[in-house]
Amino acid sequence: xxxxxxxxxxxxxxxxxxxxxxxxxxxxxxxxxxxxxxxxxxxxxxxxxxxxxxxxxxxxxxxxxxxxxxxxxxxxxxxxxxxxxxxxxxxxxxxxxxxxxxxxxxxxxxxxxxxxxxxxxxxxxxxxxxxxxxxxxxxxxxxxxxxxxxxxxxxxxxxxxxxxxxxxxxxxxxxxxxxxxxxxxxxxxxxxxxxxxxxxxxxxxxxxxxxxxxxxxxxxxxxxxxxxxxxxxxxxxxxxxxxxxxxxxxxxxxxxxxxxxxxxxxxxxxxxxxxxxxxxxxxxxxxxxxxxxxxxxxxxxxxxxxxxxxxxxxxxxxxxxxxxxxxxxxxxxxxxxxxxxxxxxxxxxxxxxxxxxxxxxxxxxxxxxxxxxxxxxxxxxxxxxxxxxxxxxxxxxxxxxxxxxxxxxxxxxxxxxxxxxxxxxxxxxxxxxxxxxxxxxxxxxxxxxxxxxxxxxxxxxxxxxxxxxxx
Amino acid sequence: xxxxxxxxxxxxxxxxxxxxxxxxxxxxxxxxxxxxxxxxxxxxxxxxxxxxxxxxxxxxxxxxxxxxxxxxxxxxxxxxxxxxxxxxxxxxxxxxxxxxxxxxxxxxxxxxxxxxxxxxxxxxxxxxxxxxxxxxxxxxxxxxxxxxxxxxxxxxxxxxxxxxxxxxxxxxxxxxxxxxxxxxxxxxxxxxxxxxxxxxxxxxxxxxxxxxxxxxxxxxxxxxxxxxxxxxxxxxxxxxxxxxxxxxxxxxxxxxxxxxxxxxxxxxxxxxxxxxxxxxxxxxxxxxxxxxxxxxxxxxxxxxxxxxxxxxxxxxxxxxxxxxxxxxxxxxxxxxxxxxxxxxxxxxxxxxxxxxxxxxxxxxxxxxxxxxxxxxxxxxxxxxxxxx
Numbered sequence: 001x002x003x004x005x006x007x008x009x010x011x012x013x014x015x016x017x018x019x020x021x022x023x024x025x026x027x028x029x030x031x032x033x034x035x036x037x038x039x040x041x042x043x044x045x046x047x048x049x050x051x052x053x054x055x056x057x058x059x060x061x062x063x064x065x066x067x068x069x070x071x072x073x074x075x076x077x078x079x080x081x082x083x084x085x086x087x088x089x090x091x092x093x094x095x096x097x098x099x100x101x102x103x104x105x106x107x108x109x110x111x112x113x114x115x116x117x118x119x120x121x122x123x124x125x126x127x128x129x130x131x132x133x134x135x136x137x138x139x140x141x142x143x144x145x146x147x148x149x150x151x152x153x154x155x156x157x158x159x160x161x162x163x164x165x166x167x168x169x170x171x172x173x174x175x176x177x178x179x180x181x182x183x184x185x186x187x188x189x190x191x192x193x194x195x196x197x198x199x200x201x202x203x204x205x206x207x208x209x210x211x212x213x214x215x216x217x218x219x220x221x222x223x224x225x226x227x228x229x230x231x232x233x234x235x236x237x238x239x240x241x242x243x244x245x246x247x248x249x250x251x252x253x254x255x256x257x258x259x260x261x262x263x264x265x266x267x268x269x270x271x272x273x274x275x276x277x278x279x280x281x282x283x284x285x286x287x288x289x290x291x292x293x294x295x296x297x298x299x300x301x302x303x304x305x306x307x308x309x310x311x312x313x314x315x316x317x318x319x320x321x322x323x324x325x326x327x328x329x330x331x332x333x334x335x336x337x338x339x340x341x342x343x344x345x346x347x348x349x350x351x352x353x354x355x356x357x358x359x360x361x362x363x364x365x366x367x368x369x370x371x372x373x374x375x376x377x378x379x380x381x382x383x384x385x386x387x388x389x390x391x392x393x394x395x396x397x398x399x400x401x402x403x404x405x406x407x408x409x410x411x412x413x414x415x416x417x418x419x420x421x422x423x424x425x426x427x428x429x430x431x432x433x434x435x436x437x438x439x440x441x442x443x444x445x446x447x448x449x450x451x452x453x454x455x456x457x458x459x460x461x462x463x464x465x466x467x468x469x470x471x
Numbered sequence: 472x473x474x475x476x477x478x479x480x481x482x483x484x485x486x487x488x489x490x491x492x493x494x495x496x497x498x499x500x501x502x503x504x505x506x507x508x509x510x511x512x513x514x515x516x517x518x519x520x521x522x523x524x525x526x527x528x529x530x531x532x533x534x535x536x537x538x539x540x541x542x543x544x545x546x547x548x549x550x551x552x553x554x555x556x557x558x559x560x561x562x563x564x565x566x567x568x569x570x571x572x573x574x575x576x577x578x579x580x581x582x583x584x585x586x587x588x589x590x591x592x593x594x595x596x597x598x599x600x601x602x603x604x605x606x607x608x609x610x611x612x613x614x615x616x617x618x619x620x621x622x623x624x625x626x627x628x629x630x631x632x633x634x635x636x637x638x639x640x641x642x643x644x645x646x647x648x649x650x651x652x653x654x655x656x657x658x659x660x661x662x663x664x665x666x667x668x669x670x671x672x673x674x675x676x677x678x679x680x681x682x683x684x685x686x687x688x689x690x691x692x693x694x695x696x697x698x699x700x701x702x703x704x705x706x707x708x709x710x711x712x713x714x715x716x717x718x719x720x721x722x723x724x725x726x727x728x729x730x731x732x733x734x735x736x737x738x739x740x741x742x743x744x745x746x747x748x749x750x751x752x753x754x755x756x757x758x759x760x761x762x763x764x765x766x767x768x769x770x771x772x773x774x775x776x777x778x779x780x781x782x783x784x785x786x787x788x789x790x791x792x793x794x795x796x797x798x799x800x801x802x803x804x805x806x807x808x809x810x811x812x813x814x815x816x817x818x819x820x821x822x823x824x825x826x827x828x829x830x831x832x833x834x835x836x837x838x839x840x841x842x843x844x845x846x847x848x849x850x851x852x853x854x855x856x857x858x859x
Contacts, residue, residue, distance in 0.1 A: 014473045030474035032474050058487060062490070063494060104474070161535075162535045299546055363545070365545075372558065374553060386545060399538075402536055426537070426538065431536060
């Protein structure tokens with residue numbers, strides 16, 4: 001990009017920042033990197049991270065994006081922002097000035113959201129870039145270390161990736177330590193003080209089994225294996241830690257996808273509307289904006305759904321008169337409260353009311369044999385069910401909850417897990433492959449209690465193979 | 472305060488190269504592992520090597536615990552007249568699995584990649600260390616091949632004048648002339664006969680070895696779709712193997728029940744037949760065609776027969792005799808017996824009866840399922856190496 005082009009972007013940026021401040025958004029410092037489409041494809045494969053450890057899955061992701069792009073199936077994202085302080089985002093030099101201005105306005109929306117939404121409370125954005133760099137350096141050193149080597153490192157990463165999202169979903173709920181769990185077990189077993197103890201027989205006290213590991217069902221699979229498989233090498237433990245940390249970093253973004261994209265779209269719309277764009281840029285903006293927030297029939301476009309809900313939150317307080325965010329009115333206040341406290345599941349439950357469900361044309365569908373069949377529409381009886389299904393499917397809600405219940409099943413160090421069945425069965429080929437990977441990390445047999453064909457069943461992965469039996 | 476703008480750091484320009492390479496290696500490995508399935512879907516002839524085929528890959532999916540298909544999803548953009556029970560999409564038939572292939576995995580489980588047929592076949596044989604087929608001296612046919620370059624000459628046809636070279640000769644001459652006589656600088660230098668240079672070509676006589684492959688298949692009533700599918704895989708590999716080793720390969724498709732007919736590839740694999748089986752009829756037809764059109768003195772002849780091993784007992788002595796004759800006429804004669812799930816475990820199937828065939832260029836293999844085709848094929852050609 002020429003100097004003149006860069007100066008032009010700077011001028012627009014100054015005007016955007018002025019509005020960002022006037023509207024009350026609070027952002028980290030912002031950095032834009034000007035790149036070409038190849039760089040952009042690269043960043044996409046690595047979730048935007050300037051550095052990342054080597055793994056073939058990133059190569060696969062790159063090839064897929066590039067193929068889609070080359071065949072014109074999908075364009076490049078016009079924005080990619082990293083949750084870091086300072087915030088990092090990318091602008092493509094081949095994009096038109098109008099699109100880059102829109103991108104910058106959108107980026108500030110994300111930036112504000114990352115900084116203020118409570119879900120991101122413990123992601124330590126000031127260390128993001130350094131931490132990913134350190135992860136990459138450590139794993140590269142294991143690849144070069146003859147005691148580990150590329151093949152073994154890859155195998156460990158493969159297994160860790162398969163389990164990475166089987167972890168705590170709400171990071172703001174603190175993880176209890178083993179001693180706290182011990183205390184809790186004792187507390188539960190201890191009968192409350194009985195003022196009338198002299199009158200009736202004492203309640204019999206049951207001793208809890210405090211030798212059990214884990215004491216409470218454990219959702220963090222990778223950390224548990226790291227801590228309780230004594231046969232893992234130090235480098236393997238470190239890889240589990242790294243992969244867990246990265247999942248931990250990305251989960252808040254998954255859990256707030258609709259809010260976050262909606263928030264950025266809502267604010268780019270407000271900013272662009274007040275930026276005093278010349279007529280040609282204004283027209284281009286309207287086209288691009290409508291392109292981004294158009295509904296995806298049959299799927300969910302988080303930009304569209306989010307945008308509409310944020311709009312509705314404001315309108316609920318202020319009606320559909322002209323919006324003025326320089327005046328901090330009740331509508332404005334509601335927006336900022338929700339952006340701070342909610343995550344997608346609570347956001348949708350609170351704000352996706354009957355009118356919105358109907359206006360968005362939401363409906364529920366399921367696979368029946370080879371057909372995709374509508375199972376619920378947003379009428380008087382159905383709209384709540386439609387909303388609840390959407391709530392259940394956002395973020396990590398679509399991933400099954402699986403917890404470790406026993407690390408020494410039948411006294412033989414077999415790992416027992418339980419699937420918290422909530423009406424959705426596991427896909428068996430995936431479960432099988434994942435359990436095989438889990439077995440390579442644990443080193444002993446792995447059992448998983450779940451439901452198959454609506455009957456309780458136990459999946460068993462051992463040296464001799466895989467079996468599924470109803471229990 | 473405004474943002475910081477900076478250009479992309481140059482060192483990150485091809486950061487994904489290593490990961491892409493590793494991914495491609497895994498794709499390749501996965502294709503190798505599934506090659507038997509993949510080729511089973513291809514036509515034997517009539518496809519050009521640079522044609523791109525879609526290849527399903529199973530090895531490099533990323534697995535994690537996910538929900539099955541029995542869950543509800545939510546979509547947006549419903550119109551007012553959308554009602555419960557409406558079908559909004561239907562999976563295409565192609566994901567249902569190919570005939571004869573167990574549908575244990577849903578169609579969506581495939582990750583696909585594109586590859587040319589040539590690449591695919593190269594990969595197929597790459598790891599095998601397959602033997603060179605023994606070629607017959609006599610069956611090399613002399614043919615005039617295109618001309619080959621053989622230097623330059625001072626005389627020749629006008630069209631073969633190499634103008635670039637001629638001009639260079641002239642310049643060289645003029646330069647040497649000007650170095651001798653400094654005042655000759657501004658003069659025009661005409662071309663002379665000694666400057667001319669013509670490309671010279673000679674015609675070459677090239678020895679081509681030709682081969683003919685007889686694909687003989689039992690199409691009696693007992694040969695169902697699954698068996699034909701397995702036979703097709705087997706024939707495909709054999710054909711490709713032979714085709715890589717000869718300039719020109721003819722393929723003859725013969726189908727037989729009690730009688731034998733020469734058919735097209737399409738009929739060979741797709742036409743349902745019925746009736747009993749006289750294996751000897753197929754062999755005799757092949758022998759007939761060999762005598763008529765493909766004399767063994769001039770052609771390398773390969774014959775392969777696929778059957779479910781079910782023959783009329785009365786035909787067995789004739790079958791053995793004809794098989795012996797085929798062995799005499801062919802470089803190699805192979806018999807593949809196709810018995811999915813040991814379907815018809817009659818005590819005396821052909822594979823047992825053919826133990827009486829003593830020729831050293833006779834091979835037989837048993838194929839019970841699609842996973843056997845590739846190993847059977849390898850064993851088949853491995854055996855030749857031993858015998859050779």
